[in-house]
Amino acid sequence: MRELLVKYLSYLLLVITLTFCAIGISIVFADGPADIPAPKQKYNEETLCVEPVEVMRKQHFEFVLEHRDKTVIDGIRTKKHSLNECINCHITANAQGEFARYSDETHFCASCHQFAAVNIDCFQCHADRPEEAIRKAMNPNQTVDHESQKINNYLELSHSESQ
């Protein structure tokens, strides 16, 4: 009986150790793929970002959420907690001069969201790259094909029905 308990406990210990190892490894990788371009600048030497980095990691969305309403409703356009300014600073070109999109894992926001399985919809509407990158990439004929096709079909259908 006692032998069994010792055996069981040592197994348990092994499992716990392995789990912690796995967490440790993933924390190392949580720093993201090595090729995420560095931010343009430090906000200041002390906090680095607009708030201390630990605070930003946990609460950045609270800051942008508050700033969002101030901007849209009251026209307050300060830069400190503005999503556009996050992008302007954090999304920089890689060695090849390319800017990552939110759909790429080397995009600053995506690198962490993908790891943490966070699903956001900010970038369905908002620019995920600085303006110069967007202007370069702009495709006047862009649509998502299956959607366009669906809408075309619908319009043709309702058109032929009305005739």
Next chain:
Amino acid sequence: MHYKLDIDTNIENILNDVGESIDAKEVAYEVSMGKRDFLRSAAAVGGLAIAPGVLLYQTASAKPAAQAVSGKQRWGMLINTNICQEDCDACVTACNEEHGLWDLGRPQTDAQWIRKLNVKDKQTGHVTSLPMMCQHCEHPPCVDVCPTGASFKREDGIVLVNAHTCIGCRYCMMACPYKARSFIHESLEDQLPHAPRGKGTVESCTLCVHKVDRGDNNTACAEACAKDGHNALLFGDLNDPNSEISKQLEKHGGVQIRADLDLNTGVRYQGL
């Protein structure tokens, strides 16, 4: 880039409201003399030319970025249809470029924040050309009907859609007498930082709110019009008696389209 007249759904309805019927397929509208009151004609304003450069060098008062907008200002626009050129769409092109509005080749659903209309007087054959966009009503029906409060009027009179709370019901599109709003039907990419837009929400002319807040004291359409040497569009503060727009309005007047609705629009027209 060319503009489109969304003829079927736009001014035809305005005309129908006053019992006018038109051939929607014709580009130039046949509007008979007696029914012209849908455009609430004012005394003719002949040859009113706003001096070139006036638009660009108005006394600009940039508000500090941290300061909320206030009711001290009421932004508006004065459009001189005597100057507006029938074959010119510089304002439309400029708006599309400023806000990254792409023509998806489907006029029924393409976003249209500003469009050009040509209205022909049957009696005289005179064609009046005018840009039509959100009129930034003081009493906006689009705001009245919005179930979520997403359609709202800023303190300074600019009417906007807060896309964060818009549920895409399109009630506001039905309510707007000017058919000024568009619905985004499909996923978009490469939106500009100052003009976020996305599927499932309604949008319309923002009176270049990002430029206003930046202190440009002008809109993309008015700038383009001035650049082409026409100066038919004048942006400014209706509450400031010393602004060029207020002076012009005081001196020569400016009418509202569908003034009978008592919406007190921020966009006024001369020469109608």
